[in-house]
Amino acid sequence: MDIIPQLVVNSIIAGAIYSMVALGFNLIYGTAKFFDLGYGVLTAVGGYAVFYFSKTLGLDIYLSILLGVFIAGLIGFIVEKLVYKKLRAKKASSMVFMVAALGVMTAIQAIIAILFSSQFQVFPKSINTETYNIFGGIITGVQAIIFISGIVIMIALVLVLKFTKFGRAIRAVSDDEEVSKIVGIDTDKIISKVFFIGSAIAGLTGILVGFDTGIEPTMGFSLLLKGVIASIIGGVGNIYGGVLGAFFLGFIENFGIWKISGEWKDAISFAVLILFLLLRPQGIFGKK
């Protein structure tokens, strides 16, 4: 049996998941300019919202997904209003932002664990139970949806940033928040909206990961770490860069353990991260 097609498919599956995390993370980093470590936990918020609506309340699975995405976005929006906006007004240092974000992550994670227990959970129903064979590599329907979602979200973000007034405002805030304020852009409003969109993307990621493997309260942190590595490899704050970095990471990870034991996976991804930080800190694509 030839192993390479399946390795390629495995890499694409992993890359697709990382790319979705990197997309939202980069959007927020580009606009609010801080390393939002709390971002990862919103994947769990989305996942558990769907779990609650579909299993506990017995709602339709597609309606649950919509609600889950919305709730993740809403929580991100509320956290921005309650925490980050106030820190911005105080001109807090990026260190303070990062610690606050860690606090947000730990608190939300703990609340989820209290409400739903820290057990590993699966959704009551799948959205797609097909499996496809691509040149000898097997991919499930859910994994294909993850891949397509990543690409669609990337294209949508690029279009919005380029061609809409809202997108131009985001770019202005991202270039220089102070100047944007002077020219009359309500920067707080723009940043809030960006948090909503970015968090909703995280929520969708968590939901899709939930359909693929399952959910647990701590799922966000390892996803976030991989998303951050992908962003740094591709170029922090760069939309295409994050996606490219994500697939690059997926391939490195899965081909890296082709000939050696699987436990090396994380060691490999973080070694790649350190290499990039040392040799090409601006990432493959650079900043913009």
Place this chain on the structure above:
Amino acid sequence: MKHMNRTIKISLWVVAIIIIATVGYFQIGNKANKDTSTIKIGTSLPLTGEAASYGEGILAAEQLAIKEINDAGGIDGRMLELIAEDDKCDSTGAAAMQKLVAIDKVVAVAGLLCSSSAGSSVSIAQKAGVPVVMIASAPKLTQTGDYIFRNYPSDNFQGKFVAEYMFNTLKKTKVAVIYVKNDWGQGTQEVFVSRFKELGGEIVYLDGVSQSATDFRTTLTKMKTFSPEAIYMPVYPTNAGPALKQISDLGINIPVVGGDSFSGAEVTKIKESNGALYVTVKLASLDDFQNKVKTVIGKTPNQFSSFGYDEVKMIARAIKNADSTDGAKIRNELAKMKFTESISSLNAEFDQNRELKSADYDVFVVKDGKTEKYSQ
């Protein structure tokens, strides 16, 4: 008159001395014989994290044991108090144990489900001279010292049993092993591999995964190329769910045998776990006990609960027999105890290595979200 006075004076003195002596005697006597302070017993369990569902069920059983002892008057009138610390099933165990022995000053410790926690914590108890009776099954743990007991069969028993079962009963000669990289997974895997080879079988693929890993696609893809006839998978519930799902996704259709961690609801409620086998320590019929845990404590017990229950009862027995809360005396009582009323084992009795003298296993199969005894 003078004479009279002297007599009265002496009498008064004599009376006073008698009163003081009597009161003093009873005061001191009370202190020696009627200590009513509570006796603290510690337990270190995963109450959050990957194995939290197990920890909660064990804690409930321990609380039941404590309640039963206290309701029956405690140990010579002294009540027992259970102090639970969360070891998160990782090296947090060291901090949990440190708190139990140094701050709470417990007289003995029960629980310790996860080998990954126990590995970092039993040496603390050993150094402090606090006896431990635990569940954690990594073989080397009891070698830490003479205060560390285990009333659960060590992985040496399980690895050997599974190897013999897969070779002799399932008639598989080429197997793959995917294990979780921690004390428990490593310990079981090593015994399994050496016994399986000894029987004449072949290990075609061997790979370790991290405790938090959920993406096993490439590990499984590699495994598939070696065409194993069956998989032995001593992994945690968090690993097992995704792994079973991915085994099915990748179209791998061979028997999977897991460790006792497969029996949890986190695994059995996953559709793809249907047909998965796992081995677990042979248990006595525990319907009464399980109902009691449910009605008295209000939590659902699991297959480890009875061990926690026994541990508390054994420790209480040792304290009573030793007539002391001194660590060394409790240890000596545990070492020679024949705990015939054990509900977790036929006879909880320790050998010179502070391990159970014998162990027996059952094979179970997951069927439509439930588990039942498997027979071929």
